[in-house]
Amino acid sequence: MPELVPLDKLKDYVGKEMGISDWLKIEQDRINAFADCTGDHQWIHVNPELAKKGPFGTTIAHGYLSLSLLVQLSGGMKVLPAGTKMAINYGLNKVRFLTPVKVGSNIRNRAVLKSVEDKGGGRILFTTENTVEIEGEEKPALVAETLAMFFT
Numbered sequence: 001m002p003e004l005v006p007l008d009k010l011k012d013y014v015g016k017e018m019g020i021s022d023w024l025k026i027e028q029d030r031i032n033a034f035a036d037c038t039g040d041h042q043w044i045h046v047n048p049e050l051a052k053k054g055p056f057g058t059t060i061a062h063g064y065l066s067l068s069l070l071v072q073l074s075g076g077m078k079v080l081p082a083g084t085k086m087a088i089n090y091g092l093n094k095v096r097f098l099t100p101v102k103v104g105s106n107i108r109n110r111a112v113l114k115s116v117e118d119k120g121g122g123r124i125l126f127t128t129e130n131t132v133e134i135e136g137e138e139k140p141a142l143v144a145e146t147l148a149m150f151f152t
Helices: 007-013 028-038 048-052 063-068
Strands: 003-005 017-020 079-081 086-097 106-120 123-134 142-151
Touching: 003 007, 007 079, 007 106, 028 063, 063 086, 063 142
Parallel strands: 003 079
Antiparallel strands: 017 106, 086 142, 106 123, 123 142
C-alpha cells in the first residue's frame, strides 16, 4: 500500500527509488495479442520458426509492448499525493529501447521519482524515470521518463 504524502512533503522523495516491481514473464501469447492490437505482425515478433534464424535466435517483444507494460509494472509505487482521486498518463519526455526482450524473459521496473510539480487546481505532476530490467541481462530493455498527473 503506497504512503499518501502531503504536497509540501513530496519533494523530499525526489531522486529516491519509488519501487521495484515483481518480475513479469513475457510469453508468446502476450506478444501475439499485442501484434493483433497494433497490426505489427513483423516476423521477429510473431513467427518463432523464422525468428530462430534471425538476429536474436527467438521472437522478441515489441518495444512498445514493453513500454506499455509500465502501467502494470508501476502499480507498486511507494508514494502518492495525499487525497489522490485519480491519475492519468500525461506523456513521456524520453524513451530509449536498449535491449530486446526475448520471449520467455522476465522483466521488472525500477522507478525513481525525478520531479514533483504543483500545477494548481489540485493537479500534481510526477516525472518518473523507469528502468525496465531483464532478468539475467546486463543492459535494461528500456529507460523511459514518464509523466503522471494526479488529481486531488
